[in-house]
Amino acid sequence: MIKMEIVLASASPRRIDLMRLLDLPFTTLPTGADEALPPEILPEQAVKTLALRKARAAAQRKGQALVIGADTVVAAEGQLLGKPADRADAARMLRLLSGSTHQVYTGIALVGPDGEETFCRRTDVRFYPLDEREIAWYLDTGEPFDKAGAYGIQGKGAMLVEEISGDYFNVVGFPVSLLAKKLKRRLERIAFEQVY
Amino acid sequence: MIKMEIVLASASPRRIDLMRLLDLPFTTLPTGADEALPPEILPEQAVKTLALRKARAAAQRKGQALVIGADTVVAAEGQLLGKPADRADAARMLRLLSGSTHQVYTGIALVGPDGEETFCRRTDVRFYPLDEREIAWYLDTGEPFDKAGAYGIQGKGAMLVEEISGDYFNVVGFPVSLLAKKLKRRLERIAFEQVY
Numbered sequence: 001m002i003k004m005e006i007v008l009a010s011a012s013p014r015r016i017d018l019m020r021l022l023d024l025p026f027t028t029l030p031t032g033a034d035e036a037l038p039p040e041i042l043p044e045q046a047v048k049t050l051a052l053r054k055a056r057a058a059a060q061r062k063g064q065a066l067v068i069g070a071d072t073v074v075a076a077e078g079q080l081l082g083k084p085a086d087r088a089d090a091a092r093m094l095r096l097l098s099g100s101t102h103q104v105y106t107g108i109a110l111v112g113p114d115g116e117e118t119f120c121r122r123t124d125v126r127f128y129p130l131d132e133r134e135i136a137w138y139l140d141t142g143e144p145f146d147k148a149g150a151y152g153i154q155g156k157g158a159m160l161v162e163e164i165s166g167d168y169f170n171v172v173g174f175p176v177s178l179l180a181k182k183l184k185r186r187l188e189r190i191a192f193e194q195v196y
Numbered sequence: 197m198i199k200m201e202i203v204l205a206s207a208s209p210r211r212i213d214l215m216r217l218l219d220l221p222f223t224t225l226p227t228g229a230d231e232a233l234p235p236e237i238l239p240e241q242a243v244k245t246l247a248l249r250k251a252r253a254a255a256q257r258k259g260q261a262l263v264i265g266a267d268t269v270v271a272a273e274g275q276l277l278g279k280p281a282d283r284a285d286a287a288r289m290l291r292l293l294s295g296s297t298h299q300v301y302t303g304i305a306l307v308g309p310d311g312e313e314t315f316c317r318r319t320d321v322r323f324y325p326l327d328e329r330e331i332a333w334y335l336d337t338g339e340p341f342d343k344a345g346a347y348g349i350q351g352k353g354a355m356l357v358e359e360i361s362g363d364y365f366n367v368v369g370f371p372v373s374l375l376a377k378k379l380k381r382r383l384e385r386i387a388f389e390q391v392y
Contacts, residue, residue, distance in 0.1 A: 021354055123359075128373065158217055158365055159373045163319075168364040169354055177324065177355045 004112070004190055005065040006183075009058035014154065014173040015070060021176055022183070029067075031057035035082070043075045047107030048118040055109040055116075066112040066186065070174045074149030076102035081149045091135055093150035097160075099129035102149070104171045108179055114190055119182065121175040123166030125153070130160060200308070200386055201261040202379075205254035210350065210369040211266060218376055225263075227253035231278070239276060243267045243303025244314040251305040251312075262308040262382065266370045270345030272298035277345045287331055289346040290356075295325035300345070300367045304375055310386055315378065317371040319362030321349070326356060 008019050011030035019026055033053040037046050048071075055069030074081040076096050084090035096102075107120045130138075143157055144150035151157035153164075153171045169176045204215050207226035215222055229249040233242050244267075251265030270277040272292050280286035292298075303316045326334075339353055340346035347353040349360075349367045365372045 021352060128377075153364070156217060159376055161363075161373060163362050164364060165361045166359050167357075168349070168360060177357060180355055181324075 004187060005062065007058055007062055007065045007067045009054045009067055009069045012173060014152070018169060018173045018176045019068075022180055024183070026068075029058040029061065033057045041080075043073055043080055043103065043105040044107070044120045044122075046080060047071045047073055047105045048109065048120050049107075051107040051109040052111070052116065052118055055111040059111040064113055066110060066183075066190070068179070068183075069109040069111065070106060072104060072106045072148045072171075072173070074102055074104055076100070076149070083146060083148055084144055084150045087139055090139055090144040090150040094130060094135045094138065094144070094160075097127045097130075097149065097151070098135075099127060101126040104149070104166075106170045106174050108174055108182075110182065110186055112186070112190065114186075114193065117182070117186075119178070121167055121170045121178060123164055123168070123170045125164045125171060126162045127160050128162045134160075200383060201258065203254055203258055203261045203263045205250045205263055205265040208369060210348070214365060214369045214372045215264075217372055218379070220379070225254040225257065229253045237276075239269055239271045239299065239301040240303070240316045240318075242276060243269055243301045244305065244316050245303075247303040247305040248307070248312065248314055251307040255307040260309055262306060262379075262386070264375070264379075265305040265307065266302060268300060268302045268344045268367075268369070270298055270300055272296070272345070279342060279344055280340055280346045283335055286335055286340040286346040290326060290331045290334065290340070293323045293326075293345065293347070293356075294331075295323060297322040298345070300362075302366045302370050304370055304378075306378065306382055308382070308386065310382075310389065313378070313382075315374070317363055317366045317374060319360055319364070319366045321360045321367060322358045323356050324358045330356075 006026040008026055008028045009031050031054050050071035051069040055067045059067040081093050084093055101124050104123045109118045141156045143152045143155050167175045202220055202222040204222055204224045205227050227250050246267035247265040251263045255263040277289050280289055297320050300319045305314045337352045339348045339351050363371045
């Protein structure tokens with residue numbers, strides 16, 4: 001195995017759990033990257049831009065490392081939803097998602113001494129219709145407040161979801177199987193270039 | 197809240213974890229129900245039949261309880277896959293699932309003093325193409341051996357899955373959000389009948 005430090009530029013417990021599935025040693029280095037985006041940006045572009053910003057910020061502080069940045073947004077009815085500002089904002093997001101299908105986009109950036117690459121996956125998520133009592137119940141779980149779109153599919157948020165189409169883990173934190181394949185290819189290339 | 201004991205007729209750690217999402221007190225009572233089925237049975241019928249058999253076996257030992265039984269099979273290329281018999285059987289199943297889409301059916305039975313009901317959900321799961329090295333790696337994780345179709349989507353098996361269509365939790369153990377709705381309706385009806 002090649003000697004290249006792998007760094008996850010995130011402090012998300014969900015992303016850290018997913019990274020552990022990869023059976024690769026890694027460290028975490030969350031960055032306070034600027035999350036401002038131009039208005040009218042497409043969701044794919046938004047998540048790839050923010051993932052790259054996070055990975056670059058961590059890479060600047062690590063020399064010989066392959067850094068992974070990730071960002072997730074929810075797109076619903078022409079709006080991009082990040083993390084809710086407060087309870088009222090979370091309630092607004094959940095009302096928007098109720099009874100319809102929205103898109104979850106996660107962008108990944110891999111930044112290393114050999115270059116940068118970004119990719120993105122989309123998953124469609126259909127919510128059950130939610131009444132105000134169900135929304136209040138879900139807000140009371142405390143889950144919405146650190147999550148794009150104000151829900152977490154892997155917790156009590158599972159109760160809100162009727163079905164999905166695409167990669168489940170893309171909704172949880174990032175598309176772990178796709179990342180594994182991209183990382184493997186990248187590490188093989190770096191190893192090859194180190195030898196030849 | 198109505199006083200009716202809720203019993204899960206299963207010892208599956210994954211189903212027990214999902215039950216905990218419901219915020220309802222419950223006990224578990226696994227049964228050694230006969231899993232033999234007539235040949236040529238349709239997958240929906242197979243999982244509903246086995247779920248009902250499990251729930252009835254537990255209900256016979258519990259008087260005033262609402263018992264939940266569940267059963268999952270994987271259907272691929274006209275075959276029904278349950279738990280693999282051994283490593284060779286697990287390898288055979290994984291080869292069958294490699295690079296194609298299969299169906300996961302979970303049947304649920306609710307058996308109580310007020311009657312029986314069964315329902316079923318189907319989720320489509322698309323696997324990445326797997327080579328023999330990847331199959332050997334996955335067998336070595338030990339995950340395949342207690343799982344229908346020889347994989348668990350919530351563990352290292354996540355690496356095998358390209359995308360799904362339907363309820364993710366239906367693949368993990370049972371459709372938890374649908375079960376929550378059915379249970380709520382059932383408990384409300386029982387409460388109503390107890391009062392009137």
